[in-house]
Amino acid sequence: MAIQWFPGHMNKARKKISEAMPEIDLVLEVLDARLPYSSSNPLVDELRRDKPVIRLLNKADLADPEVTKLWCEHLGGQDDVRVIPLIAEDKRQIRQLTQLIRQLGADKLEKKRAVRVMIMGIPNVGKSTLINSLAGRQLAKTGNEPAVTKANQMVDLKNGIVLSDTPGILWPKIGNPLSGYRLAASGAVRDTAMEYTDVAQFTLGFLLEHYPEALSSRYKLKSLPETGPLALDEVGTRRGCLRPGGVIDRHKAAELVLHELRAGKIGRVSLETPDMVMTEEAAMLAEQEAAREAAEKESDA
Secondary structure: HHHOOOOOOHHHHHHHHHHHHOOOOEEEEEEEEOOOOOOOHHHHHHOOOOOOOOEEEEOHOOOHHHHHHHHHHHHOOOOOOOEOOOOOHHHHHHHHHHHEEEEEEEEHHHHHOOEEEEEEOEEEEEEHHHHHHHHHHOOOOOOOOOOOOOOEEEEOOOEEEEEOOOOOOOOOOOOEEEEEEEEHOOOOOOHHHHHHHHHHHHHHHHHHOOOOOOHHHHHHHOOOOOOHHHHHHHHHHHOOOEEEOOEEOOOHHHHHHHHHHOOOOOOOOOOOOOOHHHHHHHHHHHHHHHHHHHHHHHOOO
C-alpha cells in the first residue's frame, strides 16, 4: 500500500514559506528522532536556500540513543548545518537552544535587530510544542493529530528572537514507500490516509528484526512470531482484541500497537538507521535506472 497525504493548505504553505524566506536569518528544521530521514522534507533545503539550519531531532526520549548518535554524525558535518537531539519539553535543552540561536545570530543582535527564525518540519514532529517551550508559555496550538497548524504564525520571544511557525508540510509524493510506512507508524500521516492493519504489520515486522526483546517484553510473548501479521494476531489475542466467537479484531490490535509505539510504551525505538536508508536509496536508484533502460529499449524497438 502506497501512503500519500498532501492536504491543500500545505501547497499554500509552501508558497508562503518561499515568499517569507528572504527575511529569515536561521531555519530550525524539526525532525522526528525516530525517523530523521523519513521526517526530513526535501523541500526544506530547496526553500531555505543558503540560510543556516539547525536540525532538531525531537522526541529524542522515544528514540534509540545509539541510533540517534549515528544520525547526528550522518546529518552534520556541513558549515551551515547543526544537528541536535532534543526533547522539546526539557527546559534545560531549550535554554541551550536559545543560546545557540543567539550565538548564530550575534551579528544581528549587535545591530539591535532580532534574529528571525523560521521553524519548519512535517506534521506532528512537535513544532508547536517547541514554540511554546521557547516562549515559556502556551502560544501555539498543539495536538496529537497531524496538521494542527494551518497558517504562518509570528511569535516575538522578547529576547532578541522572533519565530515564524509554519504549517507542517509533507511533499506531494513520498518517493520511498518504506518512508510512507514509517511516517504513518509515527503519527505524521492522518489516520484516514492509512490502513492501520497494514502499517501495524509492517511495524511489527521491523520490531521483530531490530527490537525483538522490547517487543517480547511489552506483549509477554512466549516465543517470537515469524512475521508481522502473525505478531499482530498474537498481540490481539494477548490483549483481548477479540470479536464475538473469539475472532481477532486485527484493526483494534493494530491501533493498540501503533498508539503504544507512538507513546514510547514498547521502548526507545528508532525506525531507521543511516545505513538502512542509504541501502534503500541505492535500491531505488537502481530500479529507476532499470526502468529508464527498459523504456529506452521499448522506444527503440
